[in-house]
Amino acid sequence: MEEPRREIRAAHTESTVTVYQAYSPEIGLPAAREGRFPTLRKRDRMTWIKPSFLWMMYRCGWGTKAGQETVLAIEISRAGFEWALRQACLSSYAPGVHPDRAAWQRELKRAPTRVQWDPERDLRLRPLPYRSLQLGLAGEAARRYADEWTVAIRDVTPLVHEIHALVAAGDLDSAARLLPPERPYTIAGESLAHLEG
DSSP, X not given: OOOOSBOOEEOBOSSEEEEEEEEOHHHHHHHHXXXXXXXXXXXXXXXXXXXXXHHHHHHHTTTTSTTOXXXXXXXXXXXXXXXXXXXXXXXXXXXXTSSSHHHHHHHXXXXXXXXXXXXXXXXXXXXXXXXXXXXXXXXXXXXXXXIIIEEEEEEOHHHHHHHXXXXXXXXXXXXXXXXXXXXXXXXXXXXXXXXXX
């Protein structure tokens, strides 16, 4: 079955959604140990969360890029995630969604969250023909994410390295079996047309 061009896919339960971020060990290890982000992590700058495990692997190079050596799986409340989606603006102008470029720029300045759709990745980190959500959080959203929405933080770096080693050895079937199960995510009875772009 063909994947929709844009669809939110994530590991999720009735109450939480798992997103991924990669940090330096100075931030990532205490966050996983305490289950909360340390005060060392700035709350006032834009932070991007990714529901796609493989897109995170593409971004952090399987946890090998400088400052991204610790990969975290962060469970956040569905209520927080959905608030962020409702408040979001597309990170780039979309003629079918915004009346004009000036209206989009006004909305972007006002919105505490932004959405970007990037090509999903396969196990070899090659782009796929459908897109994956990145959610940028700024201001109030970044603070709420760090201090209110976070339910649990796990260090998944060992899993990342295990999957990467299997991919490097050409054992894609074994690698695929270790991937977190990501399913389509919908908000019941709500349209996210403002994020379609």
